[in-house]
Amino acid sequence: MTNMMTGARRPGAAKGWLTPHVTLLLDSHQRLTGRELLTPDDDAVARARRAFEAPFVLLSHGLEADPLFNYANRTALDLFELDWPALLALPSRASAEALNQEARARLMRAVLERGYIDDYSGVRIASSGRRFVIEQATVWNVIDAAGRFHGQAASFANWRHLPD
Helix, strand or coil, X not given: CCCCCCHHHCCCHHHHHHHHHHHHHHHHHHHHHCCCCCCCCCCHHHHHHHHHHCCCEEEEECCXXXXXXXXXXXXXXXXXXXXXXXXXXXXXXXXXXXXXXXXXXXXXXXXXXHCEEEEEEEEEECCCCCEEEXXXXXXXXXXXXXXXXXXXXXXXXEEEECCC
């Protein structure tokens, strides 16, 4: 795996920790759920860095016809066994095995309709093929303060690897 803290292969300090996007994710989560993922910080860059380094998964995808991931923190990159360029090229549906993709699609439609779901569990797959179960995930619509839809995001702190 590429070291996420070197060169252009990470959303690090040289890139401002993708502060505008992370702010959108965190603010959207708070608006929809009423809960903060991270304690608010007057310094948006510091907050974005804390999000990248958080011990929970935070990831999002955009609005493409087959939505591509557009953000993952270090925990997500490690869990899915991806580097930054590989993440940006991956359709989010590919995070689920083919037989689980229809269930994932139903989940995403439900999130579109409801705004968020905060009790999702399901099987996901890392780039190596290693399977794991995510539990108690929150999945939400990424919506800015003006109500514009930007995609969807997910966060979870509970997962367990399945036997091979």
